[in-house]
Amino acid sequence: MAQGKKILLSGIQPSGRPHIGNYFGAMKQFVEMQRDHDCFFMIADYHALNTIQDAGALQKGIIDLAIDYLAVGLDPKKSVIFKQSDVSEHTELAWIFDAITTMPFLARAHAFKDAEAKNKEISVGLFNYPMLMAADILLYDTDIVPVGADQKQHVEITRDTAEKFNRIFGKTFNLPEAKILPTVAVVPGIDGRKMSKSYGNTVPLFAEDEEIEKLVMSIVTDSSGGIPKNVYEIHKLFRSEDDLASLYQSKEGKYKELKEKLTHDIKAFIRPLRERRKAIANDTDAVRNILKDGGTRAKEKASAKMEEVREKVGVKLY
Numbered sequence: 001m002a003q004g005k006k007i008l009l010s011g012i013q014p015s016g017r018p019h020i021g022n023y024f025g026a027m028k029q030f031v032e033m034q035r036d037h038d039c040f041f042m043i044a045d046y047h048a049l050n051t052i053q054d055a056g057a058l059q060k061g062i063i064d065l066a067i068d069y070l071a072v073g074l075d076p077k078k079s080v081i082f083k084q085s086d087v088s089e090h091t092e093l094a095w096i097f098d099a100i101t102t103m104p105f106l107a108r109a110h111a112f113k114d115a116e117a118k119n120k121e122i123s124v125g126l127f128n129y130p131m132l133m134a135a136d137i138l139l140y141d142t143d144i145v146p147v148g149a150d151q152k153q154h155v156e157i158t159r160d161t162a163e164k165f166n167r168i169f170g171k172t173f174n175l176p177e178a179k180i181l182p183t184v185a186v187v188p189g190i191d192g193r194k195m196s197k198s199y200g201n202t203v204p205l206f207a208e209d210e211e212i213e214k215l216v217m218s219i220v221t222d223s224s225g226g227i228p229k230n231v232y233e234i235h236k237l238f239r240s241e242d243d244l245a246s247l248y249q250s251k252e253g254k255y256k257e258l259k260e261k262l263t264h265d266i267k268a269f270i271r272p273l274r275e276r277r278k279a280i281a282n283d284t285d286a287v288r289n290i291l292k293d294g295g296t297r298a299k300e301k302a303s304a305k306m307e308e309v310r311e312k313v314g315v316k317l318y
């Protein structure tokens with residue numbers, strides 16, 4: 001890897017089909033930033049274990065996400081593409097962070113508070129989620145973490161954890177910055193809430209044409225103004241606001257026609273991505289090899305950092 005480039009790390013959980021919110025909020029930036037950063041793109045499989053407790057499903061999710069990464073343009077020649085569980089230093093460092101972090105601090109995390117408010121059963125792993133994410137980021141001396149707005153707090157927790165460790169044991173970790181694109185910070189779903197796999201309101205990134213037609217037609221429109229907000233907000237991802245201004249003016253109140261136009265634009269955007277994905281999915285052995293190689297490269301960097309951490313905390317004797 002070249003000297004002097006900033007280090008970038010990001011990850012996605014292998015927990016279902018990625019959607020256009022994931023793409024415009026996170027993945028698109030990954031692809032663009034490969035050129036001038038040293039990049040690590042991770043499959044957060046141990047994070048996903050909190051919700052997916054079925055070996056076959058997790059295995060499939062991992063391979064699928066690796067294929068998705070490659071299909072959108074992540075390039076194993078430029079970047080390290082790996083899965084979290086291949087680098088055991090992530091869980092090891094998370095334990096050390098657990099030891100220096102208090103329960104009330106983690107109880108302030110939005111993800112935990114949301115789950116609690118919904119009376120969900122909360123595993124210790126879910127409560128601890130931000131510690132594992134802090135380890136993911138800090139092991140690589142990461143400068144930049146490109147994510148969607150919903151991950152902002154996790155990056156803040158990561159910074160706080162790095163500062164706390166540095167204060168107790170001496171300067172060890174770099175403080176990373178989140179990189180959030182303000183224009184697409186929150187892509188709305190077809191029901192107007194944040195697009196999310198867990199709400200079942202997504203337009204999958206590699207959707208088939210028919211699926212796109214159905215989903216767009218079911219976008220919830222409010223009838224208060226001439227411009228259907230949810231349709232417009234999604235359309236904005238595929239066309240410039242100048243283009244859209246004249247289109248939405250000339251079709252004011254004609255929701256069906258506007259949806260047809262949006263369907264057309266989404267299809268044109270997705271088709272080449274979907275075809276690329278199908279080609280990559282034909283050779284899953286090659287995909288496995290890319291992950292395996294990425295794991296080896298990530299491990300090299302993480303294990304050197306972990307040696308330093310073990311020494312700092314006092315467990316390293318030889």
Ligand code: ADP
Pocket residue numbers: 011012013021022023024025026027146147148149150151184185186187188189194195196197198
């Ligand atoms: P989901 O909520 O669908 O499960 P993830 O939590 O797996 O999505 O998110 C993966 C990445 O995509 C994260 O960086 C997240 O911030 C981003 N992301 C997810 N949903 C959206 C959205 N609706 N708008 C913008 N970015 C998003």
Ligand code: TRP
Pocket residue numbers: 009010011012013044047132133136137145147151154
């Ligand atoms: N928490 C992120 C999400 O749900 C996934 C993730 C895990 C991640 N580790 C990370 C993102 C490290 C950025 C950096 O989307």
